Amino acid sequence: MRVACRDCGGLLDVDYEWDQLQIPESLDFFETKWARRNDPHCLSGVWRFHDLLPFAPRSKIVTIGEGQTLLHSSDGVGQFIGLNAGQCHLQYEGLNPSGSFKDNGMTAAFTHAHSIGAKRAACASTGNTSASLAVYCGVSKLMRAVIFIGTGKISYGKLSQALDYGALTVQIAGDFDDAMQRVREVTERLGIYLVNSVNPFRLEGQKTIMFRVLEGLRWEVPDWIVVPGGNLGNSSAFGKAFTELKQLGLIDRVPRIAVINASGANTLYELFERRSLRWNKGAVDHSIVDAYYKELDDQRQRASTIASAIEINRPVNLTKCLRALEVCDGVVREVSDQEILDAKAQVGANGLGCEPASAASVAGAKRLRAEGVIGPNDCVICILTGHQLKDPTATIAYHSTDQEEFNRVLGSRGVHRAEFANRAIAVGNDLDEIIRAIHLYS
Ligand code: F0G
Numbered sequence: 001m002r003v004a005c006r007d008c009g010g011l012l013d014v015d016y017e018w019d020q021l022q023i024p025e026s027l028d029f030f031e032t033k034w035a036r037r038n039d040p041h042c043l044s045g046v047w048r049f050h051d052l053l054p055f056a057p058r059s060k061i062v063t064i065g066e067g068q069t070l071l072h073s074s075d076g077v078g079q080f081i082g083l084n085a086g087q088c089h090l091q092y093e094g095l096n097p098s099g100s101f102k103d104n105g106m107t108a109a110f111t112h113a114h115s116i117g118a119k120r121a122a123c124a125s126t127g128n129t130s131a132s133l134a135v136y137c138g139v140s141k142l143m144r145a146v147i148f149i150g151t152g153k154i155s156y157g158k159l160s161q162a163l164d165y166g167a168l169t170v171q172i173a174g175d176f177d178d179a180m181q182r183v184r185e186v187t188e189r190l191g192i193y194l195v196n197s198v199n200p201f202r203l204e205g206q207k208t209i210m211f212r213v214l215e216g217l218r219w220e221v222p223d224w225i226v227v228p229g230g231n232l233g234n235s236s237a238f239g240k241a242f243t244e245l246k247q248l249g250l251i252d253r254v255p256r257i258a259v260i261n262a263s264g265a266n267t268l269y270e271l272f273e274r275r276s277l278r279w280n281k282g283a284v285d286h287s288i289v290d291a292y293y294k295e296l297d298d299q300r301q302r303a304s305t306i307a308s309a310i311e312i313n314r315p316v317n318l319t320k321c322l323r324a325l326e327v328c329d330g331v332v333r334e335v336s337d338q339e340i341l342d343a344k345a346q347v348g349a350n351g352l353g354c355e356p357a358s359a360a361s362v363a364g365a366k367r368l369r370a371e372g373v374i375g376p377n378d379c380v381i382c383i384l385t386g387h388q389l390k391d392p393t394a395t396i397a398y399h400s401t402d403q404e405e406f407n408r409v410l411g412s413r414g415v416h417r418a419e420f421a422n423r424a425i426a427v428g429n430d431l432d433e434i435i436r437a438i439h440l441y442s
Helices: 027-034 047-052 073-081 102-115 128-140 156-164 176-190 202-217 231-246 267-274 285-299 316-327 337-349 356-370 391-401 403-411 432-440
Strands: 072-075 088-092 120-125 144-150 167-171 224-228 258-264 329-335 379-385
Touching: 027 047, 027 202, 047 202, 047 231, 072 102, 072 202, 073 258, 073 337, 073 356, 088 202, 102 120, 102 202, 120 128, 120 176, 128 144, 144 156, 144 176, 156 167, 156 391, 167 176, 167 316, 176 337, 176 403, 202 231, 224 231, 224 356, 231 258, 231 316, 258 267, 258 356, 267 285, 267 316, 267 329, 329 337, 329 356, 337 356, 337 391, 356 379, 391 403
Parallel strands: 088 379, 120 144, 144 167, 224 258, 224 379, 258 329
Antiparallel strands: 072 088
């Protein structure tokens, strides 16, 4: 499948002839679908919005019940960020079947792959895209999954999913950026369907995360969407969702968007905030990007962060994300691994839990609040992209009493404190000692 323009190399976009389609008059139309949830297409949090991603016939849809995710109000996390009560909401995408937001896009790309008769599908991944592809292949048996991962670069939770679901797993001596380049070459050479977010149908599915956010707010538009940035598929999809809703007259304004990089993988931050790279009505100055990538190569600089899901230096959706930033009057920030892990501990302590990359959104919101860019009464949505159990290594190290373990996993990444650690208490196998410890600590 072709994903890029033959002439300019830019990624393709899905564009609808809306005036030829029947579009609901208001968003509350979608509420009626829930009453019909015995139909899998209505149960799916992606396909109940089929009218807003009408690229495939109903008969070709492959769904495994993705998108049953919730918008939680969290005053505890709001307090950490510096927001007034009732203003902080967490969109918990870890609830998806494979444990991350990727299922929203995968059901869409997989549906397209099925509709054109693909028998093999591939992706490069930092772990979640691959887990998601592996699940869809495993459940449907329609395709064989081929996944490309960097050596030592993906967390055990994610790797275990791909292996368990039976994906052909190709471990490349390199990182995600290397794997991404190779998978594009291999899929082209072998005619394998590519499901990375270079695939425009992935983004169509990911638009629905925003539809569910609006649904959770009774169709009110929030002030801010805060999202971690890796390959920049999500942020691009969110911008497209709001552009289309506005164009269709289904919302009257768009929210602002904040994309948060890890500082060890901060290409978007560097290009947008420091080098003023802009969408510029589609005339993006690619020489700025090329010059930056050349600097990275000359200095042999590779992406490096505890948030392995977003350990990416060459985001494939950079251009589309610039468009989203323009449409949504966006900002970009970078946060350190220390900030990410502290924010993650706060998300956990308030009951939901997420993997490190997801917590970048909360850490970024805190930073923007401290700068005064986000106001204390703004309605802020942080996207929790992946489940806490995806990466237990970082969590255990943060809460560990074992200084050596802490230093080994986190110290090397500039994490020196664990302000919100919840440490296990070690006691002998002795009833009195156990009771004394419980009295002492509770
Ligand atoms: N959060 C998590 C948990 C992710 O897995 C990813 C991306 C992102 C955020 C970044 O999202 O790429 O849309 O900007 N993971 C990809 C993968 C790269 O291979 O699983 P993005």
